[in-house]
Amino acid sequence: MIFVLGRLGQAFLVLLAAALVSFCLFRFVGDPVNNMTGQAASLAEREAMRAALGLADPVVLQFVRFVGKAVHGDFGMSYRFGQPVAGLVLERLPATLELSVVSMLIATGLGLPLGVWTALHRGSRLAQAVLAVSLVGIALPTFLIGIVLILVFSVRLGWLPSFGRGDTIQLGPWSTGLLTGSGLRSLVLPSVTLAVFQLALILRLTRAEMLEVMRTDFIRFARARGLHRGAIQYRHGLRNTLVPVVTIVGLQFGNVFAFSIIVETVFQWPGLGLLVIQAIQFGDIPVLAAYLVLVALCFAVINIAVDLFHLAIDPRIRISGGARGAA
């Protein structure tokens, strides 16, 4: 319990630091006022607009004002859409979460077993081939994979839609594309595109860890004790492999969630990434601030979850009083 509270306190500090850093960076995004006023506005009108938005104030003052309001859940109004930022972000959140969860399921669901299998069958032709293919997944840039998939499956074969999220169903505040045929079809290409790199990463990491663990003394002793091969490989080997793998999967989930910008742009996926890329181009500071805080929050939550997971699978951490955190 104390462990969790301590982690929450740390997470709060991380959020504040993230917000402060992002505020210092906004100066470099440029001046949103010129985007907001339209070409007919005079220089004096632009100055008045800047003053009304508080953009002329010192960064520290802007930051304090932002934190004060954010604590109450008020992230201000989007400069571009003229709508409350919190609403905009919440509206886009389901799309991004569904995409990132599904792609991480694909990546983990395939990467983990393949990693174990290639480790156990080291040297076999098929295992070598799998590894070679996984290199391609690491080497190819995401947007290229996305475009190639669109050209093959949408333009040439006409099987899958090239953009958008298909039909969605509204479940309270949550809009889901998982319950309609067109929603599922639309999910295939973007989630596969997003999963390719993660899949290769998880596969190779699992394989390396597994090889390492299988060389350790306790596995050798287990063999000497005459334990069943399956028990050695999965109960002892895999379990010890999982600690670093879970850490990486957790952090990669954070990455996929926060930085699916490229995939969302390529597939016109109406999630946070698309909102953010437009906000960057427009200089929509309230949206960017809310997004960066949300991303920091997401990483903090994932880190805590990963730590708790470690506690569950690695008894050594429990014994040493939870001093070791996530990497």
Add this chain to the structure above:
Amino acid sequence: MRLANLLTASLATILAMTMPSAGQAPAPSATAEGSTFRYAYRVDPASLDPHALAETFTLSFLGQIYEPLVGRGKNLELVPALATRWEQPDPRTWRFHLRRDAAFSDGTPFTADDVVFSLRRAKMDGADVAYTITSVTEIRKVDDHTVDLVTAQPNPILPLQITSTYIMSRAWAERHGATAPASVKARVENYASNNANGTGPFMIESRQAGVRTVLVRNPNWRGDNASNLGKVVFTPIQSDATRVAALLSGEVDMAYPVPQQDVPRIEANAGTRVLKGFELRTIFLNMDQKRDELLGSDVKGKNPFKDRRVRQAIYQAINIDAIRDRIMGGSSHVAGTMIAPGINGYDPRLDVRAAPYDPEAAKRLLAEAGYPQGFSFPMDCSNDRYVNDERICQAVVGMLGRVGLKVSLNAQTRTKFFEKVLGRDTAFAMIGWQPLSYDAHSTLQDTMSTPADKIGTYNIGGYSNPKVDELTRLIETEVDPARRAALIVEAMDIDKQDYGHIPLHQAGLAWGLRAGVDVVLRSDDSLELRWVRVEPRTAAAAPR
């Protein structure tokens, strides 16, 4: 491992479920209510509030739902919209005679009260479109179907200026608390940002901002809707490659803009074609002629751009034809003057180069002006605002290098770029200008007049010629069209002879269409749905 097995199995199930049913999006069917038309543009309309944002695409999209008093025809000529005719009883008054047969999509009849209400709303704080009626000092209802707009001084082009000033229903706005425009500054949002009730040919059926907007025919539209559309599905697709892929795969019937490099591909494909035109925006170079010492230059104590010979040398050093052929893929229109064909006041006699491309002559002019070795200065450029903007600037830098001018390029995102150049923190910069009223006066007033208060905001180089300023003031109030046109030509010609600005070109427009879709490409890049006709997809036209 059991968990992993489960995951693999469930993934296989998802794939198995989706694969067999995966197929081409259903073809549009010609139902009793008309065909379905699906199209994609680069961005989504930012708001449905007709007065909140003066963004070109937002206003163009809202023009399908709302109507102005005076509209634009296929060649941008003025046509009756909610006003059937308009006249000037005296030089300071414009009288608009309103339609009696128009109604809003909720059934409310349209009257003069709606006009008075809407124009007052459009003048409020936070209304971006206020610039269209800044000259109007009084909005007066004469009777239920006549409205007078009174201006402080004669304004001959008021009808040209209000073609995207849309009319809302007063009763509807009052019922939903939308009597003031949504404003970021005042932190106001309202019902009209996400809902609409206009008199236009189409109305909103559903809208998910940033995802999809579905329009249907307005049942209360008075009838001259030449389209055969029953339903229109609009999707924003930001990525160029995806937008083109959506057209090629047949998921949309039209996609625009189409990047120049994809034009041959769409034309080579059997089921698609490209419609081409030119933008109304002129791209031009600005030279700082105001400061006494040029920023960031190795010439100290004076400003070489104040010398007309230096400006002419720069002009003669730039091969605009090469920019058209090498960078714009042959699609741009080389500009000889600061306004594009289609802008009111355009004269083809001015639209030829002021002096030929001639690097040798440029070098001679520089030597005459006292810079035989040339000099150096920085150039500011955007990299995400105009078509190929950064590449054009790189070409200009290279061409100027050949006559001895050492230019260092600073290309950055538009938000940073405009902050810098509008702050006049620049020696040499490239911008573009499209008059919002499609009238030359805006170009003269905003980009060529001596900067002061509300005038010359985009005159980045601070070009100043008292004669141009005087002519611009005369043009503002000159009521006689022929005399006005002559004044415009005179003013444009002075700037041209001064080399006050260096016009480069108007970029090409390209719309990608499915075969069997007929649209009108208007040079303001606005798709008017009432002129769209869609033939049902035939087997021959089906995409691969």
